[in-house]
Amino acid sequence: MSDFAPATTETPSSNVKGAGQGMLFGFWYPALRSAEVRGRRLKQAMLLRVPLCIGRDARGHAFALHDSCPHRGMPLSFGHFDGDTLECCYHGWRFEPKTGQCREIPSLTARDKLRVDRIFATSFACEEQDGYIWVYLPDPEDRHPGSRPPLAQDPLPVCPRLPIFSPRYRITRLSAELPCHVDHGIIGLMDPAHGPFVHQAWWWRSRQSIHEKEKVFEPIPNGFRIRAHTPSSNSAFYRILGVYGEPITTKIEFVLPNMRFEEIRCGAKWFSSRTTVTPISAERCRIDFCAAWNVFRRAPFIVPVFRLFGRMFIRQDQRTMEKQALGLKHNPSLMLIDDADRPAKWYFQLKAAYCESKRTGQPMQHPIAGPVTLRWRS
Ligand code: FES
Ligand SMILES: [Fe+2]
Numbered sequence: 001m002s003d004f005a006p007a008t009t010e011t012p013s014s015n016v017k018g019a020g021q022g023m024l025f026g027f028w029y030p031a032l033r034s035a036e037v038r039g040r041r042l043k044q045a046m047l048l049r050v051p052l053c054i055g056r057d058a059r060g061h062a063f064a065l066h067d068s069c070p071h072r073g074m075p076l077s078f079g080h081f082d083g084d085t086l087e088c089c090y091h092g093w094r095f096e097p098k099t100g101q102c103r104e105i106p107s108l109t110a111r112d113k114l115r116v117d118r119i120f121a122t123s124f125a126c127e128e129q130d131g132y133i134w135v136y137l138p139d140p141e142d143r144h145p146g147s148r149p150p151l152a153q154d155p156l157p158v159c160p161r162l163p164i165f166s167p168r169y170r171i172t173r174l175s176a177e178l179p180c181h182v183d184h185g186i187i188g189l190m191d192p193a194h195g196p197f198v199h200q201a202w203w204w205r206s207r208q209s210i211h212e213k214e215k216v217f218e219p220i221p222n223g224f225r226i227r228a229h230t231p232s233s234n235s236a237f238y239r240i241l242g243v244y245g246e247p248i249t250t251k252i253e254f255v256l257p258n259m260r261f262e263e264i265r266c267g268a269k270w271f272s273s274r275t276t277v278t279p280i281s282a283e284r285c286r287i288d289f290c291a292a293w294n295v296f297r298r299a300p301f302i303v304p305v306f307r308l309f310g311r312m313f314i315r316q317d318q319r320t321m322e323k324q325a326l327g328l329k330h331n332p333s334l335m336l337i338d339d340a341d342r343p344a345k346w347y348f349q350l351k352a353a354y355c356e357s358k359r360t361g362q363p364m365q366h367p368i369a370g371p372v373t374l375r376w377r378s
Contacts, residue, residue, distance in 0.1 A: 025048065025140065027137065028156075029278045033175075039056070040081045051075065052064050065086070068122075076088060084096075100123035105119075163261065164272065165265075165294070170294070172306060183347075184325075215374055222364070224343070225252065225254075230247070231264070259274055270293065272293065291306070293306075340378070352367075353367055
């Protein structure tokens with residue numbers, strides 16, 4: 001029944017190549033909100049303990065460089081960007097921001113033989129999607145050091161995108177930092193049993209509303225899905241959706257490294273959300289919640305009202321994690337129980353399987369063989 005939770009920073013994968021401190025390289029992560037990066041200003045960000053310098057070129061396209069000058073390690077984000085090249089604030093070396101290629105070293109004389117164009121600041125693939133600047137973090141061994149150009153790579157995986165089901169919709173984004181390792185953030189995200197205790201609210205659920213649930217989970221590439229089902233009757237939110245008089249279904253998916261998608265359909269009406277928990281450092285992660293919908297699209301104040309509830313919900317999780325972090329500081333032994341913690345166990349197994357496939361070059365062995373029914377009370 002019980003299982004030891006490998007949920008401290010010493011996850012089973014933490015000694016596997018490319019998975020330093022239980023963080024998974026080889027994926028896209030949201031680094032900043034698009035709106036935070038304007039004009040020629042350079043912004044700092046941190047993903048998987050990698051400091052980043054993020055900006056926009058003259059055409060408005062985002063770029064991401066390792067926030068460290070290849071000369072003597074000065075953060076490039078303290079430098080100056082003129083829309084074309086980025087100048088380090090220490091000795092004025094200039095870099096092209098998309099490739100990181102060095103364009104000029106002011107201290108060189110005509111007699112110097114150093115090939116400036118062979119020097120590179122480390123650059124990262126960068127894309128904008130759903131109002132976030134996403135950065136692809138390759139395995140550290142695939143990253144090019146400052147002395148050579150980027151390595152030719154296999155095509156990158158597609159940058160994640162929130163599923164949208166009609167041309168007109170509303171969209172909003174919320175985020176919160178958590179003072180814990182990403183693993184705790186993620187298993188908190190997929191934990192079905194905390195709802196009635198952490199998210200007690202008249203419009204959601206209460207202790208009195210606890211009842212037995214049974215859901216079918218099935219494997220999907222890099223993750224698992226709760227099959228489309230009629231949502232829990234103990235939630236006022238779903239009862240409100242009942243005004244449309246159409247059957248309501250909800251589908252939830254978890255996909256490595258850190259994404260939970262939820263899709264609610266009610267005839268032509270829909271609600272779609274994605275929650276990511278992004279590792280910043282070994283003790284810090286960030287929840288980014290992005291939701292789009294066409295339900296009650298014309299209702300006045302729908303976005304602020306939704307944000308109010310959303311923020312309350314995320315704040316409840318954040319407070320809980322802040323308290324849990326106080327306990328985790330003492331490195332307690334932990335347990336994961338069936339069936340309520342089974343998704344958490346699958347998360348660790350998926351991570352381990354992913355790292356193993358990277359190590360061996362073999363296809364990933366999915367830890368879930370086929371559909372499984374889980375039962376719990378919440
Ligand atoms: S540290 Fe950047 S130019 Fe010297
Ligand atoms: Fe929660």
